[in-house]
Amino acid sequence: PVLYNFHRGSSWRVRIALALKKIDYEYKAVNIDKGEQFTKEYEKINPNNEIPTLQIDGFSLMQTMPIIEYLDETRPYEPKLLPTDSYKRYKARSIAEIINSGMHPYQKTIKRLVNETQEEKYKKIELLTRKAFRTIESILSETSGQYCVGDCITIADIYLVPAVHSARFQKIDLNEYPNISRIIDHLNQLPEVIKTHPKNQIDYHQA
Numbered sequence: 001p002v003l004y005n006f007h008r009g010s011s012w013r014v015r016i017a018l019a020l021k022k023i024d025y026e027y028k029a030v031n032i033d034k035g036e037q038f039t040k041e042y043e044k045i046n047p048n049n050e051i052p053t054l055q056i057d058g059f060s061l062m063q064t065m066p067i068i069e070y071l072d073e074t075r076p077y078e079p080k081l082l083p084t085d086s087y088k089r090y091k092a093r094s095i096a097e098i099i100n101s102g103m104h105p106y107q108k109t110i111k112r113l114v115n116e117t118q119e120e121k122y123k124k125i126e127l128l129t130r131k132a133f134r135t136i137e138s139i140l141s142e143t144s145g146q147y148c149v150g151d152c153i154t155i156a157d158i159y160l161v162p163a164v165h166s167a168r169f170q171k172i173d174l175n176e177y178p179n180i181s182r183i184i185d186h187l188n189q190l191p192e193v194i195k196t197h198p199k200n201q202i203d204y205h206q207a
Contacts, residue, residue, distance in 0.1 A: 001025035004045060005052040006032050007201035010064050012162040014052050015201075017068045019192035020153065021075045025054075029203035065100055068155055081155045092149045095136055095156035099163045103132040126170050133167070133177050136160070140179035148183060153190075161187055165198070 003018065003025045005011030009032070018025055030036045030051050037049045046053045046062055054061045057074065061067045072081040083089045143149045148156035164174065164184045174181040187193055198204055 001054060001056040002028055003052055003054050004028045004030050004042070006030055007198040007204045008162075009051075010162065011052040012165075012196060012198060013064045013158050014054060014067050015196035016158045016161060016192055017071050017081060017155075018054075019196050020079055020081065020158075021071055021077075023056075023071070023075070025056075027202055029201075031203065065096065065155075068158065072155075079153050081153070081158065083149060083152070083154060088143070088149050088154075091139065091143045092154040092156040095139055095143075095148055096159040098132050098135055099159045103128060103163065122170065126172065129163075129167050129170060129172060130176075132163075133172070133180060137177045137179050140183070144179050144183060146183075146186060153187075157183065157187055160184065161193055 001018075001023060003011075003014060005014065005027070006029065030042060032051060036042060037046070037051055043049055045055075045060060048062065050062065052062075052064065052067070054067050056071075061070055068081055083092055140148060145151040147153050148160060160180070160183065164180065167174070174184070194200070
């Protein structure tokens with residue numbers, strides 16, 4: 001397998017999933033700060049000019065959610081990243097989607113605004129993050145055990161790790177979200193999370 005990715009951002013989700021499934025892969029860095037995702041060479045790999053792209057089993061997989069689901073379906077051994085119970089699976093996907101489609105795209109859009117100062121952008125991103133975290137915290141009050149959904153790691157936890165990492169750069173006080181804080185403290189000690197952390201990637205100092 002080959003993973004075209006960047007040390008930070010949504011690529012981290014796929015790295016965690018690969019680590020949890022114990023899948024070795026070749027790390028191919030694509031520096032989005034330098035616009036390398038827009039090169040003609042990379043466009044042949046991912047026509048949408050996005051990262052990550054995972055080449056595995058003879059396929060080129062795009063978008064983090066279906067990539068992780070593909071890995072879980074084709075490697076059905078533990079840990080199961082999507083619970084077998086329908087309601088728990090729904091809850092795990094809900095948490096992941098709050099981050100994936102209800103938070104992350106809007107953050108990227110706000111960063112591109114040209115008629116606002118950096119301070120105004122950061123304020124909007126902070127409000128967006130806080131709203132998402134309040135919603136997740138509410139769900140976790142019902143679903144959480146050691147992890148987001150019970151005592152087994154799921155796709156929800158995979159999405160939560162980079163989201164919280166980003167929130168800390170925004171100086172958001174996680175003490176306002178005790179369930180998130182408790183779960184992330186545990187997740188951050190897992191070897192799979194430590195190994196895949198942005199600062200531990202080969203392209204970290206090249207950004």
